[in-house]
Amino acid sequence: xxxxxxxxxxxxxxxxxxxxxxxxxxxxxxxxxxxxxxxxxxxxxxxxxxxxxxxxxxxxxxxxxxxxxxxxxxxxxxxxxxxxxxxxxxxxxxxxxxxxxxxxxxxxxxxxxxxxxxxxxxxxxxxxxxxxxxxxxxxxxxxxxxxxxxxxxxxxxxxxxxxxxxxxxxxxxxxxxxxxxxxxxxxxxxxxxxxxxxxxxxxxxxxxxxxxxxxxxxxxxxxxxxxxxxxxxxxxxxxxxxxxxxxxxxxxxxxxxxxxxxxxxxxxxxxxxxxxxxxxxxxxxxxxxxxxxxxxxxxxxxxxxxxxxxxxxxx
Amino acid sequence: xxxxxxxxxxxxxxxxxxxxxxxxxxxxxxxxxxxxxxxxxxxxxxxxxxxxxxxxxxxxxxxxxxxxxxxxxxxxxxxxxxxxxxxxxxxxxxxxxxxxxxxxxxxxxxxxxxxxxxxxxxx
Numbered sequence: 001x002x003x004x005x006x007x008x009x010x011x012x013x014x015x016x017x018x019x020x021x022x023x024x025x026x027x028x029x030x031x032x033x034x035x036x037x038x039x040x041x042x043x044x045x046x047x048x049x050x051x052x053x054x055x056x057x058x059x060x061x062x063x064x065x066x067x068x069x070x071x072x073x074x075x076x077x078x079x080x081x082x083x084x085x086x087x088x089x090x091x092x093x094x095x096x097x098x099x100x101x102x103x104x105x106x107x108x109x110x111x112x113x114x115x116x117x118x119x120x121x122x123x124x125x126x127x128x129x130x131x132x133x134x135x136x137x138x139x140x141x142x143x144x145x146x147x148x149x150x151x152x153x154x155x156x157x158x159x160x161x162x163x164x165x166x167x168x169x170x171x172x173x174x175x176x177x178x179x180x181x182x183x184x185x186x187x188x189x190x191x192x193x194x195x196x197x198x199x200x201x202x203x204x205x206x207x208x209x210x211x212x213x214x215x216x217x218x219x220x221x222x223x224x225x226x227x228x229x230x231x232x233x234x235x236x237x238x239x240x241x242x243x244x245x246x247x248x249x250x251x252x253x254x255x256x257x258x259x260x261x262x263x264x265x266x267x268x269x270x271x272x273x274x275x276x277x278x279x280x281x282x283x284x285x286x287x288x289x290x291x292x293x294x295x296x297x298x299x300x301x302x303x304x305x306x307x308x309x310x311x312x313x314x315x
Numbered sequence: 316x317x318x319x320x321x322x323x324x325x326x327x328x329x330x331x332x333x334x335x336x337x338x339x340x341x342x343x344x345x346x347x348x349x350x351x352x353x354x355x356x357x358x359x360x361x362x363x364x365x366x367x368x369x370x371x372x373x374x375x376x377x378x379x380x381x382x383x384x385x386x387x388x389x390x391x392x393x394x395x396x397x398x399x400x401x402x403x404x405x406x407x408x409x410x411x412x413x414x415x416x417x418x419x420x421x422x423x424x425x426x427x428x429x430x431x432x433x434x435x436x437x438x
Binding site: 116117118119276280291292295300301303304307308310311312315 | 363364365366367368371399400401402421425426428432433
């Protein structure tokens, strides 16, 4: 008689345990802070190791670093990185709300580009991704934004300054808060408002947000709001420029080549190519000003060589 | 004498009447001739010699437009690839009315295709 009840008791215990696990979804604030601090110090190997020690708790961070091909684990090509990041985030979307938001975000990108970008189409066969329609993905992200999940709030309000400021103020170490800090720094840079406020935002997320990293590289190059440090500026710009659409990272990298700063080879042709590429990425007038200066000294065939190099260098 | 003149007039009239048939044929022959291809290619190559990227872009745009009109968009994309200047593909992309042109750009690598996608997305 007693033995007959045992399976029922086990099922009951499992359901109680199961429901308590889903009632406490990740991430935890302390985990976010720990990971963000490691990444912002450029300690990516340790950050990856931390994420691998508890994949469900750090799934959103791990997927984000993969997407941006941050070494040592992010060794994929662009299309593959997008698909692998989506796979990782989606695998943990039931237990980690930020991972769910990142899953929806990357799925939206894949659905938008899979028929047009051959790099994504090539990476898709064999990928384990949830089968969702664009409207389901959109609704999923919206529902998470309404719950206040930082990444969903960020992706739903990319240009609403007051929403981004709120994220930075209330949850500075969440992934959404970190990206919001970078977006605010970049908005200020693009608008030519390049003072202390811009640098303060950039300093919050220079190793997480490519925009924050790009702005900080520019500030370090010119000693604007931080101590001038061209070595740090050039290596930071070289890291973020090919991984993002950061105007200040591209501008700084171009200057590193133009002036041969921080051990970079003095190469005005390379600088010209980066500026030429950057003028379409950023609306800042700096690009056209510097391009005009270089066009006075470079012959047409040198300019063409610069454009060729840039077209091959940036994805 | 009068007979020869009337014959000439008759021939001229015939040529005018048959113009809808022979003019397109002649145009097609001219377009497919190596002479025309050479002229269109030189026009594109000359753009690379412009002193600024802005001047080069405007020049490419004109040349691409003419090449696409005369020889078709696929030929124009191939001509840009021969010049080897990404700016030529940017001009091609800006002229692209739709995704069909992007398919031709795609045959010449990622950058031409990306430039075309970006340009058509902006339209």
